[in-house]
Amino acid sequence: MISGVARRRSRPARPRFASNPATCGPGSSWATRSRNAGGSPKRRPCSETPRRRRAIPRSGRAHGSTRGTCTSSRIEWPTRSSPTKPRSRPIRRTSGRRKGSRKRGDVEDEVTVVIPARDAAATLEACLDSLLVILQRPESGLARIVLVDDGSRDETPAIARSRGVEVLQSGGRGAGAARNAGIAAASTGLVWFVDADCVAFPDALDHLRPHLEDPGVAAAGGTYAIAPEATLLERLIHEEIQVRHDRMPDDVDFLATFDVVYRRSVLDAVGGFDERYLKGQDADLAFRVVEAGHRLRFDRRSRVRHHHADRLLRYLRVQ
Secondary structure (H helix, E strand, O other): OHHHHHHHHHOOOOOOOOOOOOOOOOOOHHHHHHHHOOOOOOOOEOOOOOOOOOOOOHHHOOOOOOOOEOOOOOOOOOOOOOOOOOOOOOOOOOOOOOOOOOOOOOHHHOEEEEEEEOOOHHHHHHHHHHHHHHHOOHHHOEEEEEEEEOOOOOOHHHHHHHOOOEEEEOOOOOHHHHHHHHHHHOOOOEEEEEOOOEEEOOOHHHHHHHHHHOOOEEEEEEEEEEOOOOOHHHHHHHHHHHHHHHOOOOEEOOOOOOEEEEEHHHHHHHOOOOOOOOOOHHHHHHHHHHHOOOEEEEEEEEEEEEOOOOOHHHHHHOO
């Protein structure tokens, strides 16, 4: 009698189920009987599962879980208390314009072209006519043409006024002072510098303006095209320049002012052109802009026809 009670108490506790105590699991009587018989207990599918099965989301299932197989004397179902966080969406690259920045047509995106000139009557008509063509296209962004006369003794101011172009005077203090006068008069966010002996292609500004949508870019400039009436010396000079321009990367540390668009705020921040230099003011400005942490962008698609020096010595002086 006593031994029978002891045997009953020595049995392992049966697992508790909602209904029908199934004999499965390593602690069940089936496992004990198999071990006493000299065999090894083998895992088998549960003969019965809870009557009502809840739909468990895949995200809530533990990694490596074995559903439908008894691994212990107590079945633990995954819960919804700690679902896996949804994966974030991949970041998509948007356009170069910053969120909240101004749209085309606003003052910050419009352009004032500044042409410094001294005794430029021979080439000025073609230069201004090419810029007036661009001005007539509202989508170009060009809002104003300003010619800064630096003490001309010919018909330069009269030619500009005859075409309705605004004329300023810089008092013969040099190209740097003339460009600074144009910057001070500009009421737009972008300033385009074009030399008086250049003829701009109709899409010259279209290729430069988009680069300034990048807030890290302070200026964008283009390259030359040969004038049809160029002399042999001018053609040789052009070929030498093109060899250099064809090898230039997109980001550069120098842009010449024959065809370049600068951000007005950057020009104000670095102090504009240094008027002490008679030549090379554009190189000095570009170096100071780069040192201030800005980038310069070169786009060879933007072109102007340029009249180079007609004498070799004159060309070498500006190199």
